[in-house]
Amino acid sequence: MTAELMIGTELAAEMVANAATRAGRLRAETGVQPCLATVLVGDDPASATYVRMKQNRCRKAGIESRSVVLPAATTTAELVAELAKLSNDPSVHGILLQHPVPGQIDERAAFEAIDPGKDVDGVTMHAFAAMAFGEPGFRSCTPGGILRLLQAYDVPLSGAHAVVIGRSPILGKPAGMLLLASDATVTYTHSRTVGLPDIVRTADIVVAAVGKPNFVRGEWLKPGAVVVDAGYNEGNVGDVHFAEATAVARLVTPVPGGVGPMTIALLLEQTVDAAQAQSETAVQPVAGLA
C-alpha cells in the first residue's frame, strides 16, 4: 500500500485567505484591525524563527503583529506583568507566548496571565477546559489544526480507535480531548507506557507528538491506518518514519507540509475570531458624548 498524503499546505492557505478576508471586512466595517502580540523571552534561534514566521503570516493576512522581546533573564513576575499589560490593552486582540520559556520562569503562571478572550494559541486552563468539555472556545493550535485536517480528508472519527503518543498540555492531551469530543475512542500513551508498538498496532488513527525523529516505525502500524505526524525535529524530520509509514498506512501527513501549516493557519483564524468578538463587546460611545 502507498499511502495518500494528508497535505496541510493547501487547506491552511484557504484558511489564511479566509482569515484575511474577514480581517479586511472587520477593518472596513468597524475600523478594528486584528492584532496579534507575540512575546518571545530570550534569544533561542529556533523560537525566534517560529515567531518571525508567525509575524510574517500575520502581515500577509492583514493582521497587525506586535512584537515583544524580553531578555533571557526575565523573571516570572516580569513576564506576568507584560502579559497582563497586553491582556488589558484594547488594541491587542490575541496574545502568543512563544514556548518553551527559560527554565527560571513558571510557564503555567505566565500562560494564566493571558486573558482567556485573547488566548488565541489555546494555552490557558480556560481553553483547556473548553476543549475537555467539548465546549466552543479557542483550540490549542496544533491539535485544533490536526482535527481540521482529519475532517478535510473525511477521516471517520466516530468509533475509531485513536492512539495519541505524547501527553504534553499543548499537544498530546488536547489532541486526545478533541478526538474524544468527536466520539473517537482514545488511548493516551507516553514515556512510561509499556508495550507501545502493540498498542499502536490497534489504532485506526495514530497521532505522534513525541519529539523524537523517526520514532514510530512502519511495523507498528495497522495496515490502512491514518497517521498524523505532529513532530518536527531538526532537518525537517517528523516523529514517524515516513517511508515505512507510507508503505503501510492509508493516509499520512508529510513533514513539512502536513500539520505545521495548519497550526499557523488556526492561530490567524483564532486571532480574527478574537478581534471580532472583542469588537462586538467593546463599549460603544454614547451618541452625543463621543
Ligand code: NAP
Ligand atoms: P513534549 O512536551 O516534549 O512532550 C513529548 C511527549 O512525548 C511527552 O508526553 C513524553 O512523555 C512523550 N514521550 C517521550 N518519549 C517517549 C517514548 N519513548 N514513548 C512514548 N512517549 C514518549 O513535546 P511537545 O511540545 O508535545 O511536542 C512534540 C513534538 O511535536 C515535537 O517534535 C515538537 O517539535 C512538535 N510540535 C510541532 C508543532 C507544529 O506546529 N507542527 C507544534 C508544537 C510541537 P512523558 O509525558 O511521559 O514525558
